[in-house]
Amino acid sequence: MGPRDGLQNQSESVPTPVKRELISRLVASGLRRIEVTSFVSPRWIPQLADADDLAASLPRPAGVIFSALVPNERGYQRLRAAGGVAVVATFISASESHNRKNLNCSVADQIERMRPVFERAVAEGIPVRTYVSTVCGCPYEGEVDLGAGVSLARTLADLGASEISLGDTIGVGHPAQVRALVDAVSSEVPLAKIALHLHDTYGRALTNVQAGYEAGVRCFDASVGGLGGCPYAPGASGNVATEDVVALFERAGVATGVDLDVLVDTASWLEAQVLRRELPGRVYRAERGRKRREGS
Ligand code: HMG
């Protein structure tokens, strides 16, 4: 999620060639699914206004799948015209207020906006992943009923979603809640189609990844260095850091196919040369410190 969720919430816009380098570094780490940008309104997310140029100029490494966010049919047309992106990622919220702030329409209207995107994508053989945001809590409404996420997940699966990513947009979820959510959604949608998208605002994202794994989820969205946040969810901080997830699984004997050193170097490069501030990720800071002490 680094190039998309990670960069959409930065105060500065990162130049297109630097975004391309970030994506190339993530590819070199062994990651095989990377969300590269958003085809949303440039007025709403100016940081990703270069989506068309970026997508058109991406490298095309074999076996790597790029996705990009699409809010409506206009976004889908842009994605298809630019090329380079194989998976469409649509989004909607489990809570009415966040949906209105983020997409300027009701949940019901967003389903209608998504419908032609699904129809066209399914007809053209393009997989559609979908985010259901605010499943663990809403920045405007507080508690969100578990049933809201479950019922949206079912609707989206019926529309043809290839994967449904349950988003704890503001990081308020806790392990028992994540387990209950996965159990409930998986009674409506096959477990293999469920992903978790966990922000780390309250420091529980990695614990929630573990809970999701124990509940049977095998796909976790993460962002290099722990960058990210939704500009329309006040106070939301970054996604769980990709290095932290990789380090957790590798230490537990679950192979990820990702080279932790390359990710750590990527986060260090972002810190030192791109954003010029320390990032939230824990593992890259620990490893960077270790490397400095060892002089490597
Ligand atoms: P609107 O203002 O209601 O749209 O925004 P509109 O249809 O009335 O159009 C207004 C203007 O936007 C028009 O331009 C359209 O052409 C243009 P104008 O005539 O005024 O110059 N427009 C577009 N331009 C480019 N690409 C498009 C597009 N669509 C319309 N696709 C809209 C509705 C959906 C466009 C807007 O609300 C929007 O772009 N929202 C995106 C917000 C966003 O990207 N938020 C962050 C991502 S979500 C997230 O981070 C959560 C997630 O990570 C999961 C989680 O953490 O839970 C996914």
Ligand code: MG
């Ligand atoms: Mg997010």
